[in-house]
Amino acid sequence: MSLFPDWEQFAISQRRSQTGCIPTGYEMILRAAAVEGVDFDTFQDDFDLDKNLKPGEQPKNDFNSVADAVRAKYHHVSFQCKSFPAGKGDDKLRFIEGLIGSQQPVLVSIALEPFGGNGWHIMPVVDATDDKLILLKVMKLDGTKEKCTLSKEEFVCIHNKYDGGKDVAYLDRQ
Secondary structure (H helix, E strand, O other), rough: OOOOOHHHHOOOOOOOOOOOOHHHHHHHHHHHHOOOOOOOOOHHHOOOOOOOOOOOOOOOOOOOOOOHHHHHHHHOOEEEEEEEOOHHHHHHHHHHHHHHHHHOEEEEEEEEEEOOOOOOEEEEEEEOOOOOEHHHHHHHHEEOOEEEEHHEEEEEEEHHHOOOOOOOEEEHHH
């Protein structure tokens, strides 16, 4: 059973690689859920709160701030966000598995340090096996999709060991 059976048809390119992973992920989930009344042509531009970030300014994009901005414009859309403190990677994984079990698409934040990067990246979970999570890392402008496959053990370890990447977000099924 696939979490997100037709995920590839809902995958979209991220317009701004440095700031737009949250609006891109939210847009993908909304498209997959066939939510009506949302302007997908401007979604990433409308909800990338850091698109005009200047050097020295504090970033504004996080799961909650972008979810609040989406809800302010589209009152019928509500994303829920949940944070898991350091050391609670098992809880985060169990929560994600619960969403997967109910066929609920979920975005995860994961630290990039173990992959040689800085900060964290937001990725949708597009599939899972008994022992692995398959995440969509990015869809390039040419349509190439790059996935990140992590063992569930590695996923928990990254959560527990590295700073950042503690949150998940999902569409509230009202």
